Amino acid sequence: MDFLQELNPPQRKAVEHTEGPLLILAGAGSGKTRVLTYRIAHLISENIAAPWNILAITFTNKAAGEMRDRIDAVVGDRASMIWVATFHSTCCRILRRDIDRIGYDRSFTIYDTDDCRQVIKSILREKGLDPKIYKERTILSRISSAKNEMISPEQFRSSAVGREEERQADFYEAYQTKLRSNNALDFDDLLVLTVELFRKAPDVLDEYRERFRYILVDEYQDTNSVQFEFIRLLAEKYRNLCVVGDDDQSIYRFRGANIRNILSFEQVFRGTAVIRLEQNYRSTPEILDAANAVIANNTERKAKKLWTDQGHGKKVRFRLFGSGYEEAEFAVGEIRAAVQTDGGKYSRFAVLYRTNAQSRLFEEKCVAANVPYKIVGGVNFYSRKEIKDILSYLKTIANGSDDLSVLRIINVPRRGIGAATLTHIQEYASEKGLSFYEALTDAENIPGTGRALEKIRKFTTMISRFRAVSADYLSVADLIEQILKETGYLAELEAEQTDEARARIENLEEFISKAQDYADQTEDASLDDFLQQVSLVADIDSVSEDMDSVLLMTMHAAKGLEFDSVYLAGMEENTFPSYMAAGSGNDSEIEEERRLCYVGMTRARRELTLTAASMRTLRGEPQFLKVSRFIREIPPEMLDAGGRTERRGNPYGQYGENGYGGNRYGQYGGERFREEDPYDRRSFGNTDRSYAGYDDRTYSQNGYHDGASSGSFARKTGAGVLKRSAGSTLQEFRVVKADRLDYGIGDQVRHVKFGTGTVTGIQEGPRDFEVTVEFDRVGKKKMFASFAKLKKV
DNA sequence: CGTAGTTTTGTTTTT
DNA sequence: CAAAACTACG
Numbered sequence: 001m002d003f004l005q006e007l008n009p010p011q012r013k014a015v016e017h018t019e020g021p022l023l024i025l026a027g028a029g030s031g032k033t034r035v036l037t038y039r040i041a042h043l044i045s046e047n048i049a050a051p052w053n054i055l056a057i058t059f060t061n062k063a064a065g066e067m068r069d070r071i072d073a074v075v076g077d078r079a080s081m082i083w084v085a086t087f088h089s090t091c092c093r094i095l096r097r098d099i100d101r102i103g104y105d106r107s108f109t110i111y112d113t114d115d116c117r118q119v120i121k122s123i124l125r126e127k128g129l130d131p132k133i134y135k136e137r138t139i140l141s142r143i144s145s146a147k148n149e150m151i152s153p154e155q156f157r158s159s160a161v162g163r164e165e166e167r168q169a170d171f172y173e174a175y176q177t178k179l180r181s182n183n184a185l186d187f188d189d190l191l192v193l194t195v196e197l198f199r200k201a202p203d204v205l206d207e208y209r210e211r212f213r214y215i216l217v218d219e220y221q222d223t224n225s226v227q228f229e230f231i232r233l234l235a236e237k238y239r240n241l242c243v244v245g246d247d248d249q250s251i252y253r254f255r256g257a258n259i260r261n262i263l264s265f266e267q268v269f270r271g272t273a274v275i276r277l278e279q280n281y282r283s284t285p286e287i288l289d290a291a292n293a294v295i296a297n298n299t300e301r302k303a304k305k306l307w308t309d310q311g312h313g314k315k316v317r318f319r320l321f322g323s324g325y326e327e328a329e330f331a332v333g334e335i336r337a338a339v340q341t342d343g344g345k346y347s348r349f350a351v352l353y354r355t356n357a358q359s360r361l362f363e364e365k366c367v368a369a370n371v372p373y374k375i376v377g378g379v380n381f382y383s384r385k386e387i388k389d390i391l392s393y394l395k396t397i398a399n400g401s402d403d404l405s406v407l408r409i410i411n412v413p414r415r416g417i418g419a420a421t422l423t424h425i426q427e428y429a430s431e432k433g434l435s436f437y438e439a440l441t442d443a444e445n446i447p448g449t450g451r452a453l454e455k456i457r458k459f460t461t462m463i464s465r466f467r468a469v470s471a472d473y474l475s476v477a478d479l480i481e482q483i484l485k486e487t488g489y490l491a492e493l494e495a496e497q498t499d500e501a502r503a504r505i506e507n508l509e510e511f512i513s514k515a516q517d518y519a520d521q522t523e524d525a526s527l528d529d530f531l532q533q534v535s536l537v538a539d540i541d542s543v544s545e546d547m548d549s550v551l552l553m554t555m556h557a558a559k560g561l562e563f564d565s566v567y568l569a570g571m572e573e574n575t576f577p578s579y580m581a582a583g584s585g586n587d588s589e590i591e592e593e594r595r596l597c598y599v600g601m602t603r604a605r606r607e608l609t610l611t612a613a614s615m616r617t618l619r620g621e622p623q624f625l626k627v628s629r630f631i632r633e634i635p636p637e638m639l640d641a642g643g644r645t646e647r648r649g650n651p652y653g654q655y656g657e658n659g660y661g662g663n664r665y666g667q668y669g670g671e672r673f674r675e676e677d678p679y680d681r682r683s684f685g686n687t688d689r690s691y692a693g694y695d696d697r698t699y700s701q702n703g704y705h706d707g708a709s710s711g712s713f714a715r716k717t718g719a720g721v722l723k724r725s726a727g728s729t730l731q732e733f734r735v736v737k738a739d740r741l742d743y744g745i746g747d748q749v750r751h752v753k754f755g756t757g758t759v760t761g762i763q764e765g766p767r768d769f770e771v772t773v774e775f776d777r778v779g780k781k782k783m784f785a786s787f788a789k790l791k792k793v
Numbered sequence: 794c795g796t797a798g799t800t801t802t803g804t805t806t807t808t
Numbered sequence: 809c810a811a812a813a814c815t816a817c818g
Contacts, residue, residue, distance in 0.1 A: 060808085088808050113807085187808050255807065355805055377807085418794050538808065556806050578805050596806080619803070620809045 003038055003074060007031075014242075014275045015039045018048050018214070021235075021269035022242040023262070027306040028291070028602035029282025029562070032244045036216055037067055039242065040082065041074040043214055051081035055212040055234070058086060059219040061541040063560055067218075083212070087227050088187060089536050091194040094208070095185075096532065101201045102193065107528055109184045109395050109402045110535040114383060116140055116175075116186050118404055123174045139171050146172060147188035148224045148256030150195065181435070183401040191226040198233045209237045219560070220245030224256035232268065241269065247302050248295050251556060251596045253588075259300075280306045280602075282562055284313030286638070287608045291601040294633045298591045315640040316601075317609045318631055324361050324570070324613045331567045331611060332365035335550055338565075339371075346372050348564040350551040352600050354576040358569060359552050366550065376553035377539045386493075386504040387511055391534070393483045394476075396437065397466050398527050403429075403436035410440075413492045415459060421452040437463075462486060476530045477515040484508065555600040566604035568597075571612040572625035597630045743792040749773060750791045 004012055011031060014024050015038045026032035040056065043049040058064040064084040072079040083090070092110070100106050111119070120136040146156050153176050157169040179186060185193065198205040215235050217223065220243035223231070235241035245262055253259065266272045280288055288308055295301070321327040335349045351362050356378045366373040381387065389412055392405035399405075411417050428446045429439035443449050443456045466486075470479050484490040490508070493501045518533065519525045543551065551563070570576050574583075577593035601608060612627050631639075743749055743759055750756050761772035 086808070190808090252807075254805085357804070380807095414795080416794080420794085536808070554806065580805060592806095617809080 003041065007035070007038065008279060010275050010277055011035050011038075014277070015042050017273055017275070018043060019240060021239055021265075021272040023220075023265050023272050023274045024242065024244040024277060025262075025274065025302065025304070026244050026246055026277040027280060027304060028246065028249060028599070029280040030277035030306070031279075031281055032218070032277060033063075033067065033070075033560075035277070036218060036242075036244060037070040037074065039216065040067075040071050044071075044075045044078060049214045051078045052083070053211065053213045054082045054216070055090070055214070056082065056084040056216045057090065057218065057231075058084060059222065059560065060538050061086060061089070061536070062538070062543065063218065065541075086536070087223075087230070088190050089532075091190040091230070092532050092536060094194050095190065095197065096528070098197060098201065098204050099193065101204065102197050104180070104185075104193070105183045105399075105401070107183070107399045109182070109399045109405070110190070110532060111179065111184045111186050111404070112383065112535060113140075113187075114388070115184070115404055119175060119178050119182075120171070123171060123178065127170075127174075134167075134171075139168070139175075142168055143172050143175055144186075144188055145256055147192050148226055150192060150226050150229060181401065182403050183399055184404070188226070191230060195226055195229050195233065198230075205233060206237075208234060213238045214240045215242070217241070217243040219249075221247050221250035221259065221262055222252040222257045223261050225258050225261075228258065228261045235269075239269065248298070248304075248595055249559070249599050251559065251592060251599055253592055276304065278304055278306055280308045281310075282605055283308065283602060284310055284606060286313055286315055287601065287604050290316045290608070290634045290638050291598050293635055293638065294594060294601065294630055295598040297633050298594055300588065300591055313606055316634070316638060317607075317640045317642070318571070318634075319609065319611045319642055320627060321611065321613045322615060324358070324616045327569055327611045327613045328361040328365040331569065331609070332362060332369050332371055332550075334609075335565075335567075336369050336371050344564075345548045346550045347548050349567070350553070350558065350561070350563040350565075350603065351567045351569055352553060352555045352558050352603065353569045354555065354578060354596075355570075356554060358575075362552050362569070366552075372547075372549040374543065374547065374549045374551055376543055376551060377557045380537075380539055381507070381510075381542075382534055382537065384504075384507055386508055389489070390480055390483060390508065390511065391531070393466070393487070394479070394527060394531060396463060397470055397479075398531060400437045401435040406437045406440070410459060413488050415455050417452050417455050417459070421449050421456075424448045425456075470527055475515070475519050476525065476527055477512050477519060479527070480508075480512050480515055555596050558603050559599055562603050562605055564605045565607040566600070566609070568600045568608070568610045569612075570616075571610045571628040571631050572614075572616070573628055574623075574625055575616065576628055576630070594630065748793045750793050756793060 004015065007015060008031075011034070014022065014035050018039070024032065024035065026035070036056070040054055043054060044051055056064075056067060058067060064086060068079055068082065068084050071082065085093070095104075095108070096106060099108060117136045117140065120139050121131065124131050124134055124136075151159075153169065153173045156172050157166075160166050160169045179189070198208075212234055215231065217231060222245075231241065231243075243265065247259060247262055250257055250259055250262075266274070283291075285308055288306060292306060319327075319330060321330060331351055335346065338344060338349075339346055353359065353362075359375050359378060363373065363375060365371075382391065389409060392408040395402050395405040396409060407422070410422070424446055425439050425443065426436065428434070428442075429436050432439070432442075434442070437460075439446065440456055441460050443453055443460075449456065466479065466483065469482070470476075474482070490505070493505050493508075515530065518530055522529065539557070551558075551561075555568075576597065577590055581589040581593045610631060612625075612631070614625060614627075616623050616625060745759050745762060747759050748756060749759055756776055757773040759772070760774050
């Protein structure tokens, strides 16, 4: 084949080795996408495999689309028959067809992180636990890591040791039960349940094994254990599995990526051929050398030697600024000047940073300088409030068991259905084992919903009308429009007349047009399918080549992309490596940050500029930062540090005795603060919040691991801690106070949810009796008597 | 029951 | 400096 001529020997070998397991270790910029596409093209054009026998897993939908286009260019429109998708959308498609085999309904909903947080919150509320102590984020991340390791709630329970883990097991169980009763799946479930389906329904598995005889996995270093199991199950029979990865670019371990998947690949798939791609076609030797110098500091890696035969280019630059503001001004200013003088495109440039929060300054500067830009990431389009509201309507229409969505919209726009009514309905629902929506349709039987009844009626009739029309003839776009109109959602926004409301309306219009696009591009478009697509898109997916703007994004989001000129911003300790990693004292966390740095640097083709700020405003307070250790890991002779010298005896000393050339780096360094009285900063110590310990002596003597900086983000607990609300707001609305209670201290009582317990205290409040009960199952709880409806036993 | 105004608290990274 | 949570009032 012609295209084989375009490959170097190992690349060519990788393309032609079609039978049996193959592990390709592909360094950054070594042409792995080219290898993957040519490999698929080869399979098809040599009639080794039919297009529908090929499954290619990519990391993002965007990568999938690009790969399809490139294959298309080589083999023509047969490419459309190839299944190219992400792990998540692949699993979703499989589950849509057969999830009923493991007891779920095929019209399941997918919950995003936000939805999952709500679920945890409601569990905390039900268990009467203080959300201040039990953080949703931590609970969720534990659940997620369990799922990534395919540990079921039962397994988790049986291996739980100690109170803490027992409690975590409670959360996991309750969470999973709740998702299931809402007929909802979280992101991890998509993988976990597919594996479960494959295990429990061998016929289904076999069908897919027969279908996908040739499997390819890109970005293999970022797969986790469930993903590996999924692939293993599918590939076991024909063993034509080709994975491509680079251990140096593994940056998703925080989300369960398991590096052992690379290291043990050869054991699991015996007879694996290993091919290394070490020639880099992307970057200049200057960029490559600097990146290699940084990554060489990692100990956990397979040694490799990336090389290039490209001609020399410019040195990698480092610039230090007094503030993030100046840093942004510099980068944006340079980009603008370059485009104006050389007439290039803005899309040649990218600004990469560690956290999304850093985008703001660059955005401001771009606006000010009239530089077109696009921010990737941050708040996903589909997680904006107005979009989520409408999505919740759609989800309610598609899946009546999704309580979360119903709860979100039942009073949006305001229908005068209040918290008290909702609590009644929820109690009724859980008593009768109904979904929330089912309970709504049964509202006349629920005590205490008197005035709200009519409003609830109106709501349910509206939803069932939507259901009827959506089942009938209405496209998703039309359905959205009808929802906006009939609910009065649009009218409410229009009445607001604020910029914010106008922006929301614009977003909704964009949403409609996205729904329209979807209908145009999809053959058998349906509401279910639309919702699934929408919940699995990443922001990067919407970035296209043809827009001429500077891209602003995190280094994570930049994975797999390349640009002529890259600015890596925020090269400071505690920014990058992040405060979390730097403060953990954990080498492997630092190594992950270093790999991220390597990924960032190797995105650049011709020019790479590293920038840092010595001061940044974090959560409204100034923080003084040292230059990142990653800068130090680049030998000085490889760096263009700006040339100009700074005045000696820098009063801030952060760079001083590090051998760092506080005097060499940065033309702006410290400028901004020289006018201020350095002692001013002491006053920060007097505020209630503690302040990133600024103490130049400590810094310069102890280097990076000093206690002052690692403890610096801890907040002083002030008087606020003492304020604790007695119960949730829901309960406080209750005004009906019983005149006497038919139980007293020491009595055994029963509660609908908490079971039986002993009354340990009763306190008469202005509105109601506050009863303290020691429950057998859930421990001590305080509650209002009229609300709790305790029964003496 | 709804809302405006006040206080508290939070930071990685993402499918 | 925001967003979220809480409080107080109409």
